[in-house]
Amino acid sequence: MQAKKTREEVEKNSMIDTWLKKHCLIYVGATRHPFILSIRDGTVNLSSFKTWLGQDYIFVRAFVSFVASVLIKAWKESDDSGGDMEVLLGGMAALNDEIQWFKNEASKWGVQLSDIVPQKANKDYCRFLESLMSSEVKYTVAITAFWAIEAVYQQSFAHCLEDGTNTPSDLQATCLRWGNDGFGQYCHSLKQIVNRQLAKASDDEIKEAEVALLDVLEHEVEFWNMSCGGA
Numbered sequence: 001m002q003a004k005k006t007r008e009e010v011e012k013n014s015m016i017d018t019w020l021k022k023h024c025l026i027y028v029g030a031t032r033h034p035f036i037l038s039i040r041d042g043t044v045n046l047s048s049f050k051t052w053l054g055q056d057y058i059f060v061r062a063f064v065s066f067v068a069s070v071l072i073k074a075w076k077e078s079d080d081s082g083g084d085m086e087v088l089l090g091g092m093a094a095l096n097d098e099i100q101w102f103k104n105e106a107s108k109w110g111v112q113l114s115d116i117v118p119q120k121a122n123k124d125y126c127r128f129l130e131s132l133m134s135s136e137v138k139y140t141v142a143i144t145a146f147w148a149i150e151a152v153y154q155q156s157f158a159h160c161l162e163d164g165t166n167t168p169s170d171l172q173a174t175c176l177r178w179g180n181d182g183f184g185q186y187c188h189s190l191k192q193i194v195n196r197q198l199a200k201a202s203d204d205e206i207k208e209a210e211v212a213l214l215d216v217l218e219h220e221v222e223f224w225n226m227s228c229g230g231a
C-alpha cells in the first residue's frame with residue numbers, strides 16, 4: 001500500500017494552483033488585461049498593436065537568452081527524470097520560429113524593427129530577466145518565472161480565440177501563436193516541472209519562487225499597459 005502523503009506533501013503537489021488562487025487578482029490583471037480584451041472584442045487600436053509588436057520583439061530577444069540560462073540550470077541542477085531539457089529545447093526551437101515571425105509580421109504592419117527603442121516597462125522587464133540569469137538563482141526559481149511568462153501569453157491569447165469573440169481576422173494568427181493547443185500543452189509540461197521542483201524545494205526556495213511569480217505578473221501588466229499607451 002502506498003504511504004499516506006503528509007499534508008505538506010499534498011500542498012506542495014499543487015503549489016502553483018494554490019498560488020494562482022492566492023494571487024488571483026494580479027493573475028487576472030495579467031491574463032485579462034484591457035489590451036487583450038480589446039483584441040477579443042475587436043476594438044483594438046492598431047497603433048497599440050504595433051507598439052506591442054515592436055516592443056515584444058525586443059523582449060523576445062532577451063527572453064531567448066533567459067531560456068538559455070534556464071537550460072544551463074536544468075542541466076546542472078535537475079535530476080531530469082521529467083525530460084526537462086527536451087521541454088526547454090522545444091521552447092527554444094519555438095522561439096527561433098517566433099523571431100522570424102516577428103520580422104515577417106513587422107514588415108506586414110510597416111513596423112521598422114531597427115528603429116524600435118525599448119520603453120521603460122520593457123527595459124525593466126528585461127533587467128528582471130537578467131537578474132534571474134545569475135548562477136546564484138536556483139533552477140526552481142528560474143523555471144517558475146519561465147512557466148509564468150509563457151502561461152500569461154497562453155492564457156491571454158487563448159481567451160481571444162474562444163467561441164463568440166470578435167477578434168479581428170488579421171490578428172487571429174497572432175493569437176494562435178500563443179493560444180494554440182500545442183502551446184497550451186507545452187505550458188502544461190512546464191507547470192508539471194515547476195510543481196515537481198517545488199515539491200522537493202527548501203522553504204526559502206519556495207518563498208523566492210513565489211516572489212518571482214508575482215514579479216512576472218507585475219511586469220506583464222506593465223508590459224500590456226505600455227502597449228496600450230500606444231506611443
Ligand SMILES: Cc1ncc(CNC=O)c(N)n1
Nearest residue numbers: 056059060098149150153223
Ligand atoms: C512580454 C512577453 N511575455 C511573454 C511572452 C511569451 N513568451 C515568448 O514569446 C512574450 N512574447 N512577451
